[in-house]
Amino acid sequence: MFRKIKGGVHPHDEKQSTEDKKIEFMPIPQKLFVPVHQHIGQASIPVVAVGDMVKKGQLIAETADGRGTPVHAPTSGKVTELGNYPNPIYGSSLCVVIESDGLDEWQENLLTTRNYENLTPEEMIDIIFKNGIVGMGGAAFPTHIKLAPPKDRHIDTLIVNGAECEPYLTSDHRTMMEYPDDVIKGTLIAMKILGVSKCYLGIEINKPKAIALMLEKCKGTPIEVVELETRYPQGAEKMMILAITGKEVPSGKLPMDVGCVVQNVGSLKAVADAVEKNIPLIERIVTVAGKTVKDPKNVMAKLGTPFSELFKYCGGFTGKNGKLIMGGPMMGQAQVNIEAVIVKATSGIVTISEKDVDYVPERACIRCGRCIEACTMHLMPSTLSILSEKGQHQTAQTDYNLMDCVECGCCYYVCPSRRNIVHYIRQSKAKNAMVRNAIKTGSK
Ligand code: SF4
Ligand code: SF4
CATH class of the missing domain: 3.40.50.11540 (NADH-ubiquinone oxidoreductase 51kDa subunit)
Structure with missing residues (x-):
């Protein structure tokens, strides 16, 4: 069973x-754009310079604090650039650009x-x-x-x-x-x-x-x-x-x-x-x-x-x-x-x-309750989305367990009004995080 x-x-x-x-x-592409930020935590710091020759597995970026992870060269070749390139998690980030020498030597x-x-x-x-x-x-x-x-x-x-x-x-x-x-x-x-x-x-x-x-x-x-x-x-x-x-x-x-x-x-x-x-x-x-x-x-x-x-x-x-x-x-x-x-x-x-x-435009919540049924975290996704729309992000956190949302998207999947509930929830989490950081750093 x-x-x-x-x-x-x-x-x-x-x-x-x-x-x-x-x-x-897959054959190794001629150029690899290796981001120094690929993990939760702070970006790592490059330890190689433009013009350096690197071998496969060599350390190319070390952690800025104990919470990140180091980054290593995926193949052997020459470092041709340290520059910002598209990063699928962070939009863009510093990358160590390695031109492969075709040898792939450890x-x-x-x-x-x-x-x-x-x-x-x-x-x-x-x-x-x-x-x-x-x-x-x-x-x-x-x-x-x-x-x-x-x-x-x-x-x-x-x-x-x-x-x-x-x-x-x-x-x-x-x-x-x-x-x-x-x-x-x-x-x-x-x-x-x-x-x-x-x-x-x-x-x-x-x-x-x-x-x-x-x-x-x-x-x-x-x-x-x-x-x-x-x-x-x-x-x-x-x-x-x-x-x-x-x-x-x-x-x-x-x-x-x-x-x-x-x-x-x-x-x-x-x-x-x-x-x-x-x-x-x-x-x-x-x-x-x-x-x-x-x-x-x-x-x-x-x-x-x-x-x-x-x-x-x-x-x-x-x-x-x-x-x-x-x-x-x-x-x-x-x-x-x-x-x-x-x-x-x-x-x-x-x-x-x-x-x-799905290009169907989002409509108002009709309170059908399907999102509540689908939510494995026992949350009230409809209420969380409405509170976010109204800017009541703190209430979402204190009274409706906003932070328990695992952003699985089941609520959006079942919603007949095509409400992008995960987007609203992420927005509330981000706003609350900004407030927390502002309090921590003492800014207004
Ligand atoms: S599934 Fe959509 S329409 Fe139904 S209650 Fe939830 S948010 Fe509202
Ligand atoms: S995205 Fe969040 S609110 Fe929606 S079903 Fe998943 S856990 Fe529940």
Whole structure:
């Protein structure tokens, strides 16, 4: 019997175009535009200069504070520029531009062979930090911080997120199908770091091949594979925890407050690569899909590769695009520039054809209640949107738990008035953050 969540929606999963295709290693583009800001936290600071020759895996930007992650050269070549270029998360940001020398040569003495069983949790955390690992499911939260919760939080459960509930995306599915041993190794490493004996790997039942393979591979390990209902947003951390453990993360609290840490399968593969081979995060699996993409695929692409190069590699377009999204169509980030680049959080790039874009204008709320039914966080999306329109952002936070919204978009998906509720909610969160910052800095 599979585990269910309450609320949510069931959009068509659209995964059939890529789910059975093997990951292809894309040729390295002539120029990579590697952003120094690819994670939550402050931008990193370049440690290379124009004209420097760099090797693959070499450190090119170090953290400004302990909360960011370092950035490494995805290939060998020459630094030709330090300049601002399109960044899919931040609009634009400082990039280290590397012109490939075509050799793809590793930095000397970088790679190694280690057994995690001989390392302490502190040593492994340090390795994960130095190799720039972040959450690869889309959040880009630094992994060395997530795996080292404050001492006063007792963690007893690791949850591995293989749900991949967003339509179109299959990069996590292919990671489990093609790198199952690395996912398991990364999971065992994370368990040792956290000191937990309980671990669940949650996979939605629309991935029967991944479930069968991981059930087989996890035999004899402490990892229990859990089958989850195919329902969006099953892959949201709080939903996974509820579906798998039955624990509800209270309003305003984090997974660690109920003893859980959630890690994505791709991040755990990266953890295994870093801890046992000292490989930094310099490339990732990206789903390139959408109705206008000629030959949709999963591609292993270097960080800093422009989206336009990936689409070219996938045969270009068969029709006009109305929208380009980084991530899935439900929670992904709309992109205005096809020259934005692959970053550590790019699980996919998805096109929506011009004729499929919803151009219906937003209307007034008719109080049908469908958004409330769909909201897995038990919020009142209609009220939150109306309060935002009226500028009552603080009331939304204090009386209607604004900050619990995970921005999943289920409310918008079901709304007959096509109200862009997530936009209103983001607006309220941003306004409240501005007020908080102004109070902190003492400005008026
Ligand atoms: S679904 Fe839309 S119209 Fe219905 S209550 Fe919610 S916001 Fe209003
Ligand atoms: S209010 Fe937030 S959490 Fe609830 S359905 Fe809408 S976007 Fe999702």
